[in-house]
Amino acid sequence: MKILVTGGAGYIGSHMVDELLQNGDEVVVFDNLLYGHKQAVPGKVKLETGDLQDEEKLAELFEKENFEAVMHFAAFISMAESVENPKIYFRNNVFNALNLFDTMVRFNVKKLIFSSTAGVYGNPVKLPIPEEHQCFPTNPYGESKLMVEKILRWYDLSYGLRYVSLRYFNASGASFNGKNGEDHDPETHIIPLAIKTALKQNGTFEIFGTDYPTKDGTCVRDYVHVTDLVRAHLLALDKLNKSDKSGIYNVGTGMGYTNKEVVEMVKKISGIDFSVEYSSRRPGDAIELVASADKIKSELGWKPEFSDLETIVKTAWGWHKTHPEGFKE
Secondary structure, eight states, rough: OOOETTTTHHHHHHHHHHHHHHHEEEEEEEEEOOOOGGGGTTTTTTTEEEEEEOOOHHHHHHHHHHHHHEEEEEOOOOHHHHHHHHHHHHIIIIEEEEHHHHHHTTOOOOOEEEEEEGSOOSOOOOSSSSSOOOOOSOOOOOOOHHHHHHHHHHHHHOOOEEEEEEEEEEEEEOOOOOOOOOOSSOOOOOOHHHHHTTTTTTSEEEEEEEEESSSSSHHHHHEEEEEHHHHHHHHHHHHHOOOOOOEEEEOOOOOEEEEHHHHHHHHHTTOOOEEEEEOOTTTOOSEEEEEEEEHHHHHOOOOSSOSHHHHHHHHHHHHHOTTTTTTGG
C-alpha cells in the first residue's frame, strides 16, 4: 500500500516508517521537522517538509500522490506544556487534524490510523482501564486527542472516513538495530531523562509527587515498547483493509510500574547510581494509568513481545549511549 505518515520524522513515526518498509509498503513522510529529525527518515523514503496548517500544500501532496491510507502521528505531546499553553495544543492537535481529514475526504482517502493517548481517560475509576471507560482528561493534551476522536466519529458517519484510534499508554524503548530512539527537545519522558542523568548529561533527576495513593507514592504508568506499538498499527490497518468498521483500542500491557521502579531499572541496566530529588506533583498528572489490552488482543491479535521494563530500558540505554547528542551527530 501507499501510505502517508504525518510526523514520520518523530520518535514513533520514524519507527513506523521502518516497520512499513519491512512490510513492503510505499511510504511518504510529511513533517514540519519542528520536533522531528530528518536523519530518522530512511534515505529511500520521500520526505515532504510542511505543516498540516497549510491546506494548499496538503492538497498538492494528495493530488500528486495516490495514497491508500494515512497514519497520523503529527502532534504536540507534552502534558505539562499543554497545561501552561493550551491554545497551541488545540490549534496544532485539533485544527491541523481537521485540515488533514478534510483533505482525505476531498481526495477520497478513507483509511486512517490515529495516534491517540491514554490521557483521554484522566484519573481512572477502574483499573485496568477498558476502552469504554469514562473520559475526563486532566490536561489539554489529553483533551485535544479526545476532541479529535469525537471528530472522527462524525467524519466516519458523515463522510465514510474509516479509522482506528490507538490509545497509547507510555511509548518507550528504542529500535533493536540501534537506528532510531527517543530524541525530544525539550525531553519530558521519564526513561530518557533518567538515562541522560546516568550519562551525566543532566544534573539531579527529579521525580514529581511522592504522595500518590500507590505502593511507593509515585505515579504508575503502563510502558509499551515502540516496536510493539508500531506493530499494532499494522494490525489496525489490516483491520481497515478487511472491514469497513472503525474502532478504538488501547495499546498497553496491563502491567504498571511506578516512577521509582523505572528509575531503579535505569540504574540497574546502566550500572550507574545517580541522585534523585523529589518534588511536588505536576498539574495534570494522573495517578495511575494501566491498560486493559483485552480488546486489541482478541480483535486484532496483537501481543506485546518486547514490553517488559527491562527490555524497554535496555534498548533505550543502548541507543542513548551510542547517540549521546541524539540525531544531531
